[in-house]
Amino acid sequence: MKGAPTTETQGQPTLDADFVEGAARSLWRYLTPTSLQPSRAFTTKVGCQVHLKFECMQPTRSFKVRGALHKVIRLAPEERAAGVITASAGNHGQGVAYAARVFGIPATVYVPDSANPLKVEAIQRLGGRVVYHGRSYQEAYLEAARQQASSGATLVHAFDDPDVIAGQGSLAVEVLRDLPEFDTILVPVGGGGLISGVSLYLKERLPSVRVVGVEPAGADGLTRSLEEHRPITLPQVKTIADGLAASGPGLHCYEIASRYVDSMIRVEDEQMLRAMRLLFEWEHVLAEPSGAATIAALLYHYRPVPNERVVALISGANATEDAMVKALGTR
Numbered sequence: 136m137k138g139a140p141t142t143e144t145q146g147q148p149t150l151d152a153d154f155v156e157g158a159a160r161s162l163w164r165y166l167t168p169t170s171l172q173p174s175r176a177f178t179t180k181v182g183c184q185v186h187l188k189f190e191c192m193q194p195t196r197s198f199k200v201r202g203a204l205h206k207v208i209r210l211a212p213e214e215r216a217a218g219v220i221t222a223s224a225g226n227h228g229q230g231v232a233y234a235a236r237v238f239g240i241p242a243t244v245y246v247p248d249s250a251n252p253l254k255v256e257a258i259q260r261l262g263g264r265v266v267y268h269g270r271s272y273q274e275a276y277l278e279a280a281r282q283q284a285s286s287g288a289t290l291v292h293a294f295d296d297p298d299v300i301a302g303q304g305s306l307a308v309e310v311l312r313d314l315p316e317f318d319t320i321l322v323p324v325g326g327g328g329l330i331s332g333v334s335l336y337l338k339e340r341l342p343s344v345r346v347v348g349v350e351p352a353g354a355d356g357l358t359r360s361l362e363e364h365r366p367i368t369l370p371q372v373k374t375i376a377d378g379l380a381a382s383g384p385g386l387h388c389y390e391i392a393s394r395y396v397d398s399m400i401r402v403e404d405e406q407m408l409r410a411m412r413l414l415f416e417w418e419h420v421l422a423e424p425s426g427a428a429t430i431a432a433l434l435y436h437y438r439p440v441p442n443e444r445v446v447a448l449i450s451g452a453n454a455t456e457d458a459m460v461k462a463l464g465t466r
Contacts (some may be wrong), residue, residue, distance in 0.1 A: 154242025304332025
C-alpha cells in the first residue's frame with residue numbers, strides 16, 4: 136500500500152491516521168460518539184453480518200458536523216473572530232452553523248436556489264446567515280469564495296480541506312474502537328471528504344479492510360474519475376440525494392481515494408428510496424436518501440461472502456416530506 140498523501144505546504148497539517156485520531160479526540164469534547172449497532176434484519180436479508188453506523192444521530196442529523204467543527208476548532212482565535220463562510224447543499228451548512236454557534240462566531244452559508252428547505256431552515260435556526268445564489272452547489276461555492284476574499288472570514292470547504300477530511304474520518308476511529316475487526320465498509324460519496332478521511336484512516340490502521348464507495352447513478356463523479364484516472368467534473372448532476380449531488384471530487388479527495396478506495400457502486404434514486412423505507416420499517420431509523428445510499432448498495436448491488444462483516448454508514452437524516460412520502464410509497 137502506498138504511503139498516505141501529505142499536505143504540509145503553507146502550514147497545512149500532514150494528513151495521516153495520527154492526524155485523524157487527533158481530530159477524533161478534539162471532537163469528543165463537543166460531540167458524543169455515534170453508535171455502531173448490528174442489524175439482525177439486514178443481516179438476515181443480505182446474508183452477511185451487517186453493522187450500522189448511525190451518523191443520523193448527530194446534533195445536526197448528519198456526519199458533516201464533524202468536519203466543519205474540526206475546521207473551526209483548529210482556527211486561531213483571531214481567525215474565529217472574523218467568522219466563517221461556506222457553500223453547501225444543506226448538511227455541511229448546518230455543520231458550519233453549529234460549529235459557529237459553539238464558538239459564538241458569525242457564519243454565512245451560500246446555498247443554491249434549489250436547496251432543501253428543511254436544511255435551510257435548520258441552518259437559520261442555528262444562527263447561520265443564508266444567502267441563495269445560483270442553480271448548483273458549484274455556483275454557490277464560487278460566490279462564497281468571491282465574498283470570502285473581501286469579508287476576511289475563513290472559507291470552510293464542504294469536502295476538499297485537510298481539516299474537514301480528518302474531521303469526517305473521525306467516525307472511522309469510532310468504528311474501529313467499537314468493532315476492532317471487520318471486512319468491509321460502505322461509504323456514501325458526494326465530494327469525497329468522508330470516504331477520503333475514512334479510507335485513509337482505516338487503510339493505515341486495518342489494511343485488510345475493503346473500502347467501497349457508493350454514489351448516485353446521476354452524480355457519479357468519483358466513480359468516473361477513478362475509471363479515467365483523473366479528477367473530472369460532471370456537466371450536470373441529477374439525483375434525489377441532494378447530499379451526494381456533487382459534480383466531482385475535490386483534488387485532495389481524489390488523490391486519497393485513488394490510493395485507498397477498493398471499489399465503487401452506483402445506486403439509483405428508487406433504490407435509495409426503498410432503502411429509506413426499510414430502514415424506517417426494520418430499524419425505526421429515519422434517513423434521507425443520501426443516508427440510505429449504503430443500504431441501497433447492500434440490497435441491490437453488493438455481493439457479500441458468507442459471514443462477511445460489513446459496516447454501512449447511515450450518514451444523514453434530513454429528509455424532506457416529499458422524499459419520505461416517495462420512500463413510504465415504494466415496494
